[in-house]
Amino acid sequence: MNQTMKALFVPGNSPYPVFSHAPLATAVRNAGHQVLMGGIEWLLPNIASVGLPPVKISPISVEEVQAFMGTMPEDPDEWARAVGRVYAEIAVNSLDALLELADHWRPDIVVGGGMFYTAPLLAHHLDIPSVRLEWDRIDTRMYDPGAATVLAPVLAELGLERLPEPDLWLDVCPPALQPENPLPARPIRWVPGNPQKPLEPWMYAKGERPRVYITAGTRLFSGDALRDLAKSIAGLGVEVVVGAPENVAADLRDALPDVRIGWVPLDVLAPTCDLIVHHGGGGTDMTSLNAGVPQLIANPEYPTRATRTVAAYGAAILIESGGHEEITAAVQQLLTDPSYRERAQSVSREMERMPTAATVVAELERLVAERG
Structure with a gap:
């Protein structure tokens, strides 16, 4: 035309x-x-x-x-x-x-x-x-x-x-x-996108420790619950990054001095992650799959067929209701069992061919x- x-x-x-x-x-x-x-x-x-x-x-x-x-x-x-x-x-x-x-x-x-x-x-x-x-x-x-x-x-x-x-x-x-x-x-083919900000090197560079990214999207992932969850996961010897709006991040930084907290462009960060923990949002799910990163979908706002499908495929674990102890145990499983990353990467390769x-x-x- x-x-x-x-x-x-x-x-x-x-x-x-x-x-x-x-x-x-x-x-x-x-x-x-x-x-x-x-x-x-x-x-x-x-x-x-x-x-x-x-x-x-x-x-x-x-x-x-x-x-x-x-x-x-x-x-x-x-x-x-x-x-x-x-x-x-x-x-x-x-x-x-x-x-x-x-x-x-x-x-x-x-x-x-x-x-x-x-x-x-x-x-x-x-x-x-x-x-x-x-x-x-x-x-x-x-x-x-x-x-x-x-x-x-x-x-x-x-x-x-x-x-x-x-x-x-x-x-x-x-x-x-x-x-x-x-x-x-x-x-x-789906392409990741989100608001951007000036990048710091750690956002696109992978560190020595496994990196776990947590989104702050639900009632569980806010305030005291988010603080306790981040501390618990950090206790596994991993690097924790918490994506949160500034009003939440400001209250958490003093309690979590070793955790990076704040807004991070996920399309940039995702390829450096070993695991992404979130509440079942479609954009986070697709960004994780695109980067070939396993997911932990915890206490989703609405457990849809899509969240259950990715768990059944073996690229994620779905916890429909659980506290930070159960979530931390699932994090350990996802980080130590390579099959989850293999399944996530197979989906990523499919997406590349679309x-x-x-x-x-x-x-x-x-x-x-x-x-x-």
């Missing part, structure tokens, strides 16, 4: 989808096309940080997102329905802003995240192709029941019985970890050309 196309990316409602979509958006722009990325208000700095032009599609603030997260139900099924409802509400509420954008900058194609229902709705309004790009290995179809009730009246107005299927579905899950009922999607974002650009161009 010689003609320049306009591609609109609307990845999702949190920073991680922005970073997961950035490689494809950048590849499209590097091929000579125009790219905009839409997001709710609090995501615009994240979009700008990856060098892409941000467009506000909804005035939702970070305070509103935090308020919603604070009222999330604990039951996993109810949790998924609640998330689906909110994403569907944002999709409906953002349509007017996107249609107004299209009056001045009409996209030729729209790329949305796995449960960002905005993309297929906008594509239907504009009669343009839509692409669904998954963020990680979590099967986002589990959110659709919650979205259905919100989307039903909108779809009825459009004369649709259900949300239109994407013209192209892209899946980042490596073959070894595919579920029994895989997505009807084309594979694409088609890159640059190879997908031609498919987007073909979709636009066929639609005319």
Whole structure:
């Protein structure tokens, strides 16, 4: 395709989808096309940080997102329905802003995240192709029941019985970890991304001792519990790095003088790690797999099929409920049994062989050309 196309990316409602979509958006722009990325208000700095032009599609603030997260139900099924409802509400509420954008900058194609229902709705309004790009290995179809009730009246107005299927579905899950009922999607290689900062040599250089990285993402990994866990793991003779926001890190540094604590770009640090301990987040999981590093998934906020799959494959241990003694024992097992690293590295090699974002650009161009 010689003609320049306009591609609109609307990845999702949190920073991680922005970073997961950035490689494809950048590849499209590097091929000579125009790219905009839409997001709710609090995501615009994240979009700008990856060098892409941000467009506000909804005035939702970070305070509103935090308020919603604070009222999330604990039951996993109810949790998924609640998330689906909110994403569907944002999709409906953002349509007017996107249609107004299209009056001045009409996209030729729209790329949305796995449960960002905005993309297929906008594509239907504009009669343009839509692409669904998954963020990680979590099967986002589990959110659709919650979205259905919100989307039903909108779809009825459009004369649709259900949300239109994407013209192209892209899946980042490596073959070894595919579920029994895989997505009807084309594979694409996942590339790590996160906010950056000026690097110090220790962040990209491996030391003499095994390195264990702990994220501070759940109730367990905060305050006293995080301090006790880091001390316990450090007692194994390993180097401990704790990734934590500054408000948490400041309180911990005095109690843990031998532990590096604070924000570290995980895409840089991960290849130097021997183990990554986290709460089941999709970005941390994919970054670990990409680097071929075993994982300990401890007290996950929502033990999904994806977390259980990587444990069953032998590249991780999953502790659905446990204290720091149990976690420390699992750390010891993961560091001394080489099979976990071997399995993680086999997945990493698979990911390296998956088609890159640059190879997908031609498919987007073909979709636009066929639609005319």
